[in-house]
Amino acid sequence: xxxxxxxxxxxxxxxxxxxxxxxxxxxxxxxxxxxxxxxxxxxxxxxxxxxxxxxxxxxxxxxxxxxxxxxxxxxxxxxxxxxxxxxxxxxxxxxxxxxxxxxxxxxxxxxxxxxxxxxxxxxxxxxxxxxxxxxxxxxxxxxxxxxxxxxxxxxxxxxxxxxxxxxxxxxxxxxxxxxxxxxxxxxxxxxxxxxxxxxxxxxxxxxxxxxxxxxxxxxxxxxxxxxxxxxxxxxxxxxxxxxxxxxxxxxxxxxxxxxxxxxxxxxxxxxxxxxxxxxxxxxxxxxxxxxxxxxxxxxxxxxxxxxxxxxxxxxxxxxxxxxxxxxxxxxxxxxxxxxxxxxxxxxxxxxxxxxxxxxxxxxxxxxxxxxxxxxxxxxxxxxxxxxxxxxxxxxxxxxxxx
Amino acid sequence: xxxxxxxxxxxxxxxxxxxxxxxxxxxxxxxxxxxxxxxxxxxxxxxxxxxxxxxxxxxxxxxxxxxxxxxxxxxxxxxxxxxxxxxxxxxxxxxxxxxxxxxxxxxxxxxxxxxxxxxxxxxxxxxxxxxxxxxxxxxxxxxxxxxxxxxxxxxxxxxxxxxxxxxxxxxxxxxxxxxxxxxxxxxxxxxxxxxxxxxxxxxxxxxxxxxxxxxxxxxxxxxxxxxxxxxxxxxxxxxxxxxxxxxxxxxxxxxxxxxxxxxxxxxxxxxxxxxxxxxxxxxxxxxxxxxxxxxxxxxxxxxxxxxxxxxxxxxxxxxxxxxxxxxxxxxxxxxxxxxxxxxxxxxxxxxxxxxxxxxxxxxxxxxxxxxxxxxxxxxxxxxxxxxxxxxxxxxxxxxxxx
Numbered sequence: 001x002x003x004x005x006x007x008x009x010x011x012x013x014x015x016x017x018x019x020x021x022x023x024x025x026x027x028x029x030x031x032x033x034x035x036x037x038x039x040x041x042x043x044x045x046x047x048x049x050x051x052x053x054x055x056x057x058x059x060x061x062x063x064x065x066x067x068x069x070x071x072x073x074x075x076x077x078x079x080x081x082x083x084x085x086x087x088x089x090x091x092x093x094x095x096x097x098x099x100x101x102x103x104x105x106x107x108x109x110x111x112x113x114x115x116x117x118x119x120x121x122x123x124x125x126x127x128x129x130x131x132x133x134x135x136x137x138x139x140x141x142x143x144x145x146x147x148x149x150x151x152x153x154x155x156x157x158x159x160x161x162x163x164x165x166x167x168x169x170x171x172x173x174x175x176x177x178x179x180x181x182x183x184x185x186x187x188x189x190x191x192x193x194x195x196x197x198x199x200x201x202x203x204x205x206x207x208x209x210x211x212x213x214x215x216x217x218x219x220x221x222x223x224x225x226x227x228x229x230x231x232x233x234x235x236x237x238x239x240x241x242x243x244x245x246x247x248x249x250x251x252x253x254x255x256x257x258x259x260x261x262x263x264x265x266x267x268x269x270x271x272x273x274x275x276x277x278x279x280x281x282x283x284x285x286x287x288x289x290x291x292x293x294x295x296x297x298x299x300x301x302x303x304x305x306x307x308x309x310x311x312x313x314x315x316x317x318x319x320x321x322x323x324x325x326x327x328x329x330x331x332x333x334x335x336x337x338x339x340x341x342x343x344x345x346x347x348x349x350x351x352x353x354x355x356x357x358x359x360x361x362x363x364x365x366x367x368x369x370x371x372x373x374x375x376x377x378x379x380x381x382x383x384x385x386x387x388x389x390x391x392x393x394x395x396x397x398x399x400x401x402x
Numbered sequence: 403x404x405x406x407x408x409x410x411x412x413x414x415x416x417x418x419x420x421x422x423x424x425x426x427x428x429x430x431x432x433x434x435x436x437x438x439x440x441x442x443x444x445x446x447x448x449x450x451x452x453x454x455x456x457x458x459x460x461x462x463x464x465x466x467x468x469x470x471x472x473x474x475x476x477x478x479x480x481x482x483x484x485x486x487x488x489x490x491x492x493x494x495x496x497x498x499x500x501x502x503x504x505x506x507x508x509x510x511x512x513x514x515x516x517x518x519x520x521x522x523x524x525x526x527x528x529x530x531x532x533x534x535x536x537x538x539x540x541x542x543x544x545x546x547x548x549x550x551x552x553x554x555x556x557x558x559x560x561x562x563x564x565x566x567x568x569x570x571x572x573x574x575x576x577x578x579x580x581x582x583x584x585x586x587x588x589x590x591x592x593x594x595x596x597x598x599x600x601x602x603x604x605x606x607x608x609x610x611x612x613x614x615x616x617x618x619x620x621x622x623x624x625x626x627x628x629x630x631x632x633x634x635x636x637x638x639x640x641x642x643x644x645x646x647x648x649x650x651x652x653x654x655x656x657x658x659x660x661x662x663x664x665x666x667x668x669x670x671x672x673x674x675x676x677x678x679x680x681x682x683x684x685x686x687x688x689x690x691x692x693x694x695x696x697x698x699x700x701x702x703x704x705x706x707x708x709x710x711x712x713x714x715x716x717x718x719x720x721x722x723x724x725x726x727x728x729x730x731x732x733x734x735x736x737x738x739x740x741x742x743x744x745x746x747x748x749x750x751x752x753x754x755x756x757x758x759x760x761x762x763x764x765x766x767x768x769x770x771x772x773x774x775x776x777x778x779x780x781x782x783x784x785x786x787x788x789x790x791x792x793x794x795x796x797x798x799x800x801x802x803x804x
Contacts, residue, residue: 084751224705302626313800391797398709
């Protein structure tokens with residue numbers, strides 16, 4: 001099940017960024033489960049990783065490698081997360097990097113590993129290594145769609161986004177692909193995003209811009225509140241295109257980057273486990289962005305709000321109660337205004353006088369729903385996207401391993 | 403659905419505490435939906451209330467009344483929560499208190515109101531007032547079981563607990579009843595507890611002891627992470643029995659009080675919405691109790707852990723991932739030990755070598771499951787009880803109003 005239509009966009013080539021795939025039978029045969037992304041020499045690479053304390057072996061290794069060398073290859077496998085695998089897991093990730101570096105003639109530290117799939121089983125290193133020649137042989141600047149397929153686990157759709165923008169020095173292209181359909185899959189580990197552009201940007205700014213864009217995109221979505229052990233988002237700037245120079249260039253670039261990442265993040269929610277609704281939570285008039293996010297996530301995580309969304313039931317009492325228990329000090333409920341779509345739901349500490357069950361039901365019947373919460377405390381705001389909690393969510397997660 | 407057996411205990415009379423009920427047709431006919439509890443003159447009353455910012459009208463009124471007079475009557479209705487009802491809601495709650503005080507010959511401030519039921523509909527004051535004479539006429543020291551029935555909403559069982567203990571001055575009896583089967587019902591608002599004893603205790607200590615006992619009982623359970631707008635727990639000490647004098651008396655009394663409250667709280671989880679499992683989360687070796695509770699609640703709220711429990715699937719990766727994302731700084735995963743029942747699940751940052759799927763499946767097949775998490779950071783610990791996330795939970799919450 002997935003919400004809305006999905007079209008994989010045209011992905012213009014980005015000079016020097018080549019993508020290859022292979023069927024390595026990591027977990028199942030006849031499945032594109034190995035992806036190699038080649039990064040041109042001289043490129044800058046930024047990355048953000050999961051904050052889960054039990055982060056997976058490839059996260060540790062990718063972090064280390066990023067600090068010691070300029071990446072030339074990203075190596076991604078599905079079918080096995082190499083998480084909860086201890087010391088051996090790191091050795092296995094290093095082995096795969098070393099094999100790829102041997103074949104490609106680069107240093108092992110110039111390979112960043114990424115894994116997604118089942119937690120706690122040893123990485124099948126031999127199969128990954130055996131698949132590398134085929135993946136390298138298929139490297140192509142046209143490989144974006146196949147790579148998007150190659151990073152899928154239980155996703156039902158390939159996910160991509162592309163943007164072109166004009167800077168003072170010329171046209172810049174940004175391409176991205178992502179995978180994920182729950183914050184954690186059944187026992188799969190989960191969200192990955194790979195984005196590349198041809199702009200020239202120094203490492204410090206690239207990392208900062210990626211971090212900021214991830215905060216309002218991948219870090220603003222939730223299916224079930226669970227943060228994966230393997231989440232990662234990588235941004236390559238090849239430097240072969242125009243430099244991001246002026247303040248106006250920066251504004252445009254960051255806006256386009258945020259837009260690409262947001263589209264990739266939203267695609268994960270639309271493809272969320274058992275999702276039948278795509279829900280936007282806008283929290284405004286908060287005293288800080290953190291506060292706005294806290295309120296938005298409290299509502300987005302509430303099983304009672306999520307089941308009401310699933311039932312298309314405008315159960316405003318549940319939304320009100322979730323806002324009321326958000327971790328915010330001295331919330332003045334008399335100042336809170338909650339709108340469901342274009343209907344006023346709550347004001348003056350209770351149900352709005354204008355509200356009717358019929359009007360609420362009309363909004364809730366839609367597949368895409370906006371809940372807008374104004375706190376009356378300040379100027380900060382945040383937006384979070386989530387899905388509903390359906391019978392299918394329980395089935396997918398309860399029946400997965402049985 | 404409910405977990406385990408339930409027996410309503412023998413409730414010895416507590417001199418001066420009388421309970422009466424009536425069928426007031428607040429929402430449905432032929433249902434005991436109105437309860438009056440008479441508190442003897444000279445008694446001390448302590449209470450704790452929900453921290454939800456959108457707390458209900460009766461919570462505001464009960465708090466005010468408690469501060470201005472010694473309570474003589476508790477007035478409880480089901481079928482309507484009088485929540486999200488603004489200024490009118492408070493007036494309605496005051497009206498009901500005034501009617502009862504007129505009939506009983508006490509001051510209106512000596513009545514504490516409690517409501518549970520649908521959020522956002524006006525309280526049917528006339529029906530409640532019309533039911534009061536019958537409720538008063540039925541007042542009896544033997545009324546505990548009928549009162550337990552009278553406070554039920556979607557509960558499938560009446561819930562009671564009783565203890566007797568020897569203090570230096572003689573025998574003390576503690577009786578309690580509770581209701582609730584989700585932290586918030588569909589759109590019902592929810593947990594109520596009424597406890598009485600014949601000990602003599604000053605108000606300051608009574609309030610402190612209640613607060614401490616609630617923290618490790620009612621505040622240590624979660625069905626779905628939602629905190630109701632109406633939650634309240636009230637403790638009456640009539641003062642007609644022995645005084646709690648020595649340190650040993652205090653220790654014994656607090657232990658018995660905690661035991662009664664814990665039994666009432668656990669009964670709510672056993673009767674949890676769609677519950678098929680009763681799960682105990684023990685977090686030990688934390689650097690503070692708050693930290694231990696934070697880890698326990700993160701696991702207890704994880705939809706992925708809860709669906710795995712429902713499926714009787716020892717999906718240790720989900721437990722590990724939930725612990726890893728708990729809001730605890732500098733968690734050293736290598737020191738964490740997780741046991742599932744008597745099986746070691748996680749140690750040294752990954753799956754325990756001794757663990758087998760068969761052993762895990764054997765533990766998960768049970769109706770009562772203990773998950774023990776040692777953090778290796780200190781001496782503090784906390785226990786939290788929860789239920790699983792089942793298809794029935796979604797059905798109950800998605801289909802309730804439709």
